[in-house]
Amino acid sequence: MATAAEQKVGGLRVSELAAGARTARGSRACKHLRSGDMIPANVYGHKEPNEQISIRREDFMRWFRSGQRIAHLMVGDRRVTGLVKEVQWDALGDTVIHADFTRISLSERIHMRIPVVTIGIPKGLAGGTFDHIMKEIDVEGPAGEIPEKIEIHVGEMVIGDMVRVKDIPTLPASCKALNVKPDAVVVAVHAQKIVAAAEPAVEETAEPEVVGKAKEGEGEDAGEEKGEKPEKGDKPEKKEKAEKGDKGDKKK
Structure with a gap:
């Protein structure tokens, strides 16, 4: 066969x-x-x-x-x-x-998903980028009138140009795109984005510390922190003995 x-x-x-x-x-x-x-x-x-x-x-x-x-x-x-x-x-x-x-029946209206094909090379590629956003589009129309594919000629497109769904030239008047807004972009040429190089970070260097050198504020109040020792001639005060009368009271 x-x-x-x-x-x-x-x-x-x-x-x-x-x-x-x-x-x-x-x-x-x-x-x-x-x-x-x-x-x-x-x-x-x-x-x-x-x-x-x-x-x-x-x-x-x-x-x-x-x-x-x-x-x-x-x-x-x-x-x-x-x-x-x-x-x-x-x-x-x-x-x-x-x-x-x-x-x-070739006369009845049906739904089909058809491919979007681009023809040519955009002029805007010199300094720009080409973006093919929609690769397929759902279409409704008479079975005998729906095209096999949607062809878009992009050779004359420059930076800033775009083709929207409502601008597709090869879609017959008897057919309409489904599940997409008329203003949706199909293809576009954009300017290249230039990313500025980041400046290298400068590291701050700390001054070297001299070993043995006291830092400011250290040593001045060291005695206060540790507590001053009493001089040799000084003796701690003894508590006065309780009077004898007091002892008697305690025994009672």
Whole structure:
């Protein structure tokens, strides 16, 4: 099974992906499909029964890596237009192991997250810096008119220039950005910030202390702190003996 012709619908490329109906169910059947380079997938929505299909891994990866998210799934002689809603990868993130599609009509309004791509090199890079703030934007609009990507030409941008969501030139009038304010900045060129070099700190050096030299205030009142010794001729006063009458009183 190979990827069929590509169709251009509005701003979208919609490829046909050959798919086969799955009859065997369960993890063992899915494992068997993966071993044969097939990807098990589900298709649901539009109040129709869920379908289990399988897509050749090589076809799916070529389609997915091209940036497309809407495909015409060719299941037998039927064509089902589906928007990929979820892609499951293995533990290493290298191999797709499952995919989910929801049925859509190219005329109905849907929500999609599309990448923002810049084209060119800003003139303001000479002395400035380029800031790509939004890499993706959620968009609502008719499925057949939502662009695959938003392209912004930045070659003429100089320092101080910016592009806001409301200024995006490649977003069709039938589509609108979601979950973001119209004045939000998508890309901008800023002047480089010059950081002044810090002056080296000067350390204060203390004067060397002379060993043995008394500091000011020391030694003057040393005697007062330790207490002066009485002179040799002085004797401490003895307490006067109590009068005999006093002793008698105590005996009583």
